[in-house]
Amino acid sequence: MSESAQRIAVFGAGYVGLVTGACFAELGHRVTVRDILPDRIEALRRGEVPIYEPGLAEILARNAERLSFATEVAEAMEEADIVYVAVGTPPTYSGDADLSAVWTVIDELPAVERRIVVAMKSTVPVGTGEKVRHRLAARGLAHVGYVSNPEFTAEGTAVRDFMEPDRIVIGAFDEAAGDVIAALHAGIDAPIVRSDVASAEMIKLAANAALMTRISFINEIANVCEATGADVVKVAEGIGLDRRIGKSFLRAGIGFGGSCFPKDSLALKQLAANSGYHFQVLNAVIEVNELQKRRVIGKLVARLGSLRGKRIALLGLAFKPHTDDTREAPAFVLAGRLLAEGADVVAWDPVAHADGLVGVEQVATVEDAVLAADAVVLVTEWPELAEVDWAAAATSMRTAVFVDGRNMLDPRAMHDAGFRYDAIGRAASNGLT
Numbered sequence: 001m002s003e004s005a006q007r008i009a010v011f012g013a014g015y016v017g018l019v020t021g022a023c024f025a026e027l028g029h030r031v032t033v034r035d036i037l038p039d040r041i042e043a044l045r046r047g048e049v050p051i052y053e054p055g056l057a058e059i060l061a062r063n064a065e066r067l068s069f070a071t072e073v074a075e076a077m078e079e080a081d082i083v084y085v086a087v088g089t090p091p092t093y094s095g096d097a098d099l100s101a102v103w104t105v106i107d108e109l110p111a112v113e114r115r116i117v118v119a120m121k122s123t124v125p126v127g128t129g130e131k132v133r134h135r136l137a138a139r140g141l142a143h144v145g146y147v148s149n150p151e152f153t154a155e156g157t158a159v160r161d162f163m164e165p166d167r168i169v170i171g172a173f174d175e176a177a178g179d180v181i182a183a184l185h186a187g188i189d190a191p192i193v194r195s196d197v198a199s200a201e202m203i204k205l206a207a208n209a210a211l212m213t214r215i216s217f218i219n220e221i222a223n224v225c226e227a228t229g230a231d232v233v234k235v236a237e238g239i240g241l242d243r244r245i246g247k248s249f250l251r252a253g254i255g256f257g258g259s260c261f262p263k264d265s266l267a268l269k270q271l272a273a274n275s276g277y278h279f280q281v282l283n284a285v286i287e288v289n290e291l292q293k294r295r296v297i298g299k300l301v302a303r304l305g306s307l308r309g310k311r312i313a314l315l316g317l318a319f320k321p322h323t324d325d326t327r328e329a330p331a332f333v334l335a336g337r338l339l340a341e342g343a344d345v346v347a348w349d350p351v352a353h354a355d356g357l358v359g360v361e362q363v364a365t366v367e368d369a370v371l372a373a374d375a376v377v378l379v380t381e382w383p384e385l386a387e388v389d390w391a392a393a394a395t396s397m398r399t400a401v402f403v404d405g406r407n408m409l410d411p412r413a414m415h416d417a418g419f420r421y422d423a424i425g426r427a428a429s430n431g432l433t
């Protein structure tokens, strides 16, 4: 072990914890990842990766010597200098973040005499660090350092995002603790933003809110395009080339989902509300996103009339391509709405599963999904969908209706393939048929 290498315990072997652990091992540190799920830890010890994340299996295998997995706190903490908290913070019924897993980690930390640093990777409300500090002090652990080191990786590109981030945010109560976390990232070439703990916590929530705002903004522009005869793809290109605006997150579609955006927007909304502030823009962003998913139903009804007894194929279950994560996935909302309308729903996804989607039949190929269907909805822009023989697919369907929820395919080509094709915010393409 080199002199600068540290011993790190990562709590949580989910999307963030595993990527964090594997990437710190890649940087030369010795890492133990702890989870409360024995099956997950057993699988990891056997060299199996319990989630689908491109590049993760390779980086775990490459650094197997520096990585170990544990179910027991004591085992993970044996020699740890740094503790990363990467447990889930799902929404409660009130929309606030559920911090129970975070508090379990904090309360179960052994009463070490050495100076360790706790780094928070889980997304938490502003003020959490302050509460953790008090809780540790109450246990006689005031010498334990605390740092907010939020995570900005995106599922599907998480390994690359971790190793080549746009920035690293480190919010600390004392400079020395911040220095420890900064040193841990030696080898990563990125600006480091040092701040107080509350600001670091807010940077994470505000970054997500900014991205969601762009998505709901372009979706509203798309809806107005649809009503007025413009094409949102051209509009996005035209505004995205403006350096003050930029191109990213300007793809109109059926709305965002995933394990972060929906819950983090609710958490920030509640955080503001609990502090007596009504966050108007964020409320609109959330509402636009809810309505956007449901607009697909209107498009299908316009083409097919009543959906009762109609067979609708959903292409894609994951909330975005290159992940198997279906948390808050638009496909699930759509499936629920379609089933409520009396439709038969069949779904395809190359890696994600329709677990918990009662009444939805999942099939192994796109061809099986579209066979005898009355309509297809492209929900997740998996690259393989660009390779499908759509003309053959159209002839295998009962009625060749296609709603491209991600504006992925070429309207003219889909029209020529025999579809009555609708996209999102592309009035001209809708007019083709």
Ligand SMILES: NC(=O)c1ccc[n+]([C@@H]2O[C@H](COP(=O)([O-])OP(=O)(O)OC[C@H]3O[C@@H](n4cnc5c(N)ncnc54)[C@H](O)[C@@H]3O)[C@@H](O)[C@H]2O)c1
Residues within 6 Å of the ligand: 011, 012, 013, 014, 015, 016, 017, 034, 035, 036, 037, 040, 086, 087, 088, 089, 101, 104, 105, 121, 122, 123, 124, 151, 152, 153, 154, 155, 259, 260
């Ligand atoms: N998923 C993302 O892309 C992403 C990106 C940025 C930030 N985040 C944030 O990171 C956090 C983790 O997200 P995730 O997607 O990795 O969640 P996840 O649900 O995939 O993983 C959390 C893991 O923590 C484990 N766990 C629960 N209690 C534990 C304990 N006491 N000790 C050890 N392990 C415990 C769970 O069993 C689970 O395996 C959340 O706060 C999330 O908002 C996620």
